[in-house]
Amino acid sequence: MAPYRSFILGVAVLALAFVAVINYRSRPPALPVAAEASVDASLPDEAPIVAPDLRPARPDEVAAAVVRVFEGAVPREAVRTHRALTGDFNGDGSPDLAVPARAIRQLLPAINGRFANWIIQDPTIPSPAGANPDPVLARIVIGGDDALLAVIHGYDAAGWRHPQSRQGYLLRAGLDGPVEIRPWRTLVHTRARLPYLRGDLICETQQHRFLYWTGARYLWHGLRSS
């Protein structure tokens, strides 16, 4: 009889447990179940890039970087490696590279490819944001005679030399005459009207204009016209 009683008792307890579960699931929401916990949100310091690699660019390094970033579109022979410019153009603390190049007609399909790994821009066309975007919706296409400026944004302290540095911009922009790199702060105290400058500027000294990074694109800014 004892095993039988135990069996009955066990079934009864399980039935009670089952009813408890059903009741639990069909209950109105308990108010409150719990208050959410607060969490630690201690912020890291804005980490500067330590000791960026500012060694002068060697032609072989420049060619290698251009081939890495603009693979299949801008070959070594199209790059004027001796005119390479280095600086922190986008203001992220990592050294960048800008080098004049020419578009090779046979490679235009690759240069202008729909899924090319770089962004093509014309620095004479301003931002579309907030304005009628129609003029820029027509995609900018590089032509066979276009002079180019190939810009490579650096990654980490090694900058444009870093193997992960693969963000490239092909600008429809030839550089005319002497060029110098100037830190943006050197212009802040001039009387010229300036856009938001965050990185080093590629200045065409005779043309009185500079090329700067807006945060999304490269644009020319004339010093005389402002």
Place this chain on the structure above:
Amino acid sequence: MRAQRIVVCAAALALAIVPAASMQSVSEAPTGFDNLTNGHTDQATFDTNREVFEEIEDIDDGVGPVFNMRGCGECHGNPVTGGISQVTELRAGTFNGTSFTDHPGGSLIHSQAIDASIQEHILGTQFNVRTFRTSLNTLGDGFVEAIPNSRFTEIRDSQPSSMRGTIINVPVIEAGGTTRVGRFGWKNQHASLLSFSGDAYLNEMGITNLVNGRTTFAQENTSNGNSVAAFDEVPDPEDDGDDVEAFAQFMRATKAPPRGPITSSVQAGSGLFDQVQCNVCHRRSITTAPPGTSINGGELRVSNALGNKVFRPFGDFLLHNIGTGDGIVQNGGQSTRNLVRTAPLWGVRTRNRLMHDGESLTFTEAILRHAGQATASANGFRNLTSTQKQQLVDFLGSL
């Protein structure tokens, strides 16, 4: 003795079943561009609140004197009320190489005014930080509000160190400034929809208001720091709190953006999305807190409609530096200057201007703009074949 053992076992079984039953109640959040409630409020209440949200206000209602738009729906209306728009706001300030300071009158430069003499402008060269910010989607934001704080730390801690997001705690206005994990706005400057509503009513439309009786947003903006009192004929607060409550209730009751058609290319692209680790920050799914959980500093309890819901925002609602700026500091301190919230990709197919500033016009260009913490993912995209890239783009076009 044997009977006692059975009782103990049965009790243990019951205890094991009860939590399991609780966990089983997690379900999928409703989606739809259909102007229907998610159940947080009934449909009639939802419709009433939507009308308040869509209302175009006039000067007599308190609009301005400086403002951006006259109605919530003007910036949050595509493809249905609560969605997105192409409207951008302008922000500005000064960065001196070390720290950021607001433009006079605040970093938000209002683009409209009720009188030409008080139109705001960027005042000079020294205000060298200038950026546009696109209007954000609010559909499904009730689920975002119902994310418990602890979920953000789980998400952050699951991310690789090189891609780890940043959490900031921000004041919940209706709770007197009690802090909570920020999740709304490009800089995660708000943690509750009521706070967000009060802020936007004042700063985007110029309508002073009370939030739960509190006066944080009850004082008019200035025009570049100068008083506009001479142009303001409506006594403050211009809203006693009813409107902002309606806005918040409307957003809480919206469904999440639905997916578009799923083709074989979309399915392939979905796998590639994970393969190149887009999903680390553009997180596929998040589960809300259980119903009844007290949130927003104790001012709100998660409703049955919003609690224990899995939703699919394709975002982590954390701040990251992906090399795009925007250079503005709001609630997070100087170290957040160049951090922006991961753009949730739900509903991204309704946008034709991408990233925080709307400067990228195609998915491909937007991906290629990713740098900083997103470098590995962007390079992963670069390593794909053209066919694979097309599939990934098709996937984005289905979100």
